[in-house]
Amino acid sequence: MAKLISGKELAARVKQEVAQEVQALRQKQITVRLAVIIVGENPASMTYVAGKARDCEACGIESDVIRLPEQTTEAELLERVRACNEDPSVNGLLVQLPLPKHICEKNVIDAIAPEKDVDGFTPVNVGKMVIGESCFLPCTPAGCLEMLRSTGLSMAGKNAVVVGRSNIVGKPMALLLCAQNATVTLCHSRTQDLAEICRRADILVVAVGRERFITGDMVKPGAVVIDVGINRGADGKLHGDVDFEAASEKAAFITPVPGGVGLMTRAMLMRNTLEAAKRQRGQAE
Ligand SMILES: Nc1nc(=O)c2c([nH]1)NC[C@@H]1CN(c3ccc(C(=O)N[C@@H](CCC(=O)O)C(=O)O)cc3)C=[N+]21
Numbered sequence: 001m002a003k004l005i006s007g008k009e010l011a012a013r014v015k016q017e018v019a020q021e022v023q024a025l026r027q028k029q030i031t032v033r034l035a036v037i038i039v040g041e042n043p044a045s046m047t048y049v050a051g052k053a054r055d056c057e058a059c060g061i062e063s064d065v066i067r068l069p070e071q072t073t074e075a076e077l078l079e080r081v082r083a084c085n086e087d088p089s090v091n092g093l094l095v096q097l098p099l100p101k102h103i104c105e106k107n108v109i110d111a112i113a114p115e116k117d118v119d120g121f122t123p124v125n126v127g128k129m130v131i132g133e134s135c136f137l138p139c140t141p142a143g144c145l146e147m148l149r150s151t152g153l154s155m156a157g158k159n160a161v162v163v164g165r166s167n168i169v170g171k172p173m174a175l176l177l178c179a180q181n182a183t184v185t186l187c188h189s190r191t192q193d194l195a196e197i198c199r200r201a202d203i204l205v206v207a208v209g210r211e212r213f214i215t216g217d218m219v220k221p222g223a224v225v226i227d228v229g230i231n232r233g234a235d236g237k238l239h240g241d242v243d244f245e246a247a248s249e250k251a252a253f254i255t256p257v258p259g260g261v262g263l264m265t266r267a268m269l270m271r272n273t274l275e276a277a278k279r280q281r282g283q284a285e
Contacts, residue, residue: 002251007263014267022060032277033062034092040070074103085113092118092273118272141173143264156181161201163187169207206241216246225254
């Protein structure tokens with residue numbers, strides 16, 4: 001039976017550390033602030049943004065949620081982004097994705113000042129990550145890495161399989177695992193013999209967005225399984241991409257959904273926001 005990697009416990013620990021540092025900064029009259037821009041009323045996005053605002057409060061980080069209507073034009077949104085870039089009281093800035101179809105996500109991400117890009121989505125931060133320079137790591141893969149570290153197992157030389165090649169999760173996850181000296185295989189919708197490849201994985205990270213995509217027979221006995229999926233099932237509940245019950249019988253460690261990677265994503269955002277404030281402060285001095 002697999003041990004559970006609790007996103008709840010790990011995220012609480014990270015947030016506790018962030019809260020302590022934020023408090024120490026406050027004693028020096030330094031505040032930490034995150035601006036979150038959300039366009040439209042996608043219910044999932046609204047839930048995530050509410051969660052981020054709650055985490056900010058728990059960490060003593062000031063949060064500004066800027067809610068814009070669905071019909072907001074790209075030019076109007078870009079103007080908001082620029083205003084946040086120029087506002088010295090804003091340390092971290094993120095624009096919740098997905099954006100309405102009439103807005104080009106690339107143009108919006110490109111407009112975010114890299115030093116405030118706490119999502120790690122701008123080309124500058126992505127490029128730095130690729131070459132191993134200090135940067136803001138994207139929150140979801142960074143959270144997965146923390147969960148892997150929490151097992152105490154070494155990643156060096158292990159077979160790591162990442163299923164899903166999105167810019168936000170799969171691709172950066174593969175790079176981070178590579179930096180940990182794992183042997184990485186990045187799989188996607190065109191991969192042949194996916195089950196075969198998954199069965200060789202000592203570390204299996206899944207981010208495809210399909211309920212029960214990974215079945216029990218695809219999990220190697222003793223593997224560490226990280227489930228990034230968040231799917232609203234026909235039962236109205238949240239499910240990951242992994243058949244949790246079946247995979248639990250094989251894996252040594254597994255993350256739950258809910259209560260797993262999602263909570264760590266938010267905790268990493270808090271850490272990045274604190275880091276942004278410290279770096280900007282360092283620049284000002
Ligand atoms: N610019 C941008 N940055 C993001 O970081 C970003 C984004 N856009 N778009 C969407 C994805 C998704 N994401 C999640 C964050 C928290 C939970 C989370 O807290 N999940 C809880 C449950 C939440 C619920 O009840 O729905 C859990 O898994 O236990 C999930 C998903 C951030 N994303």
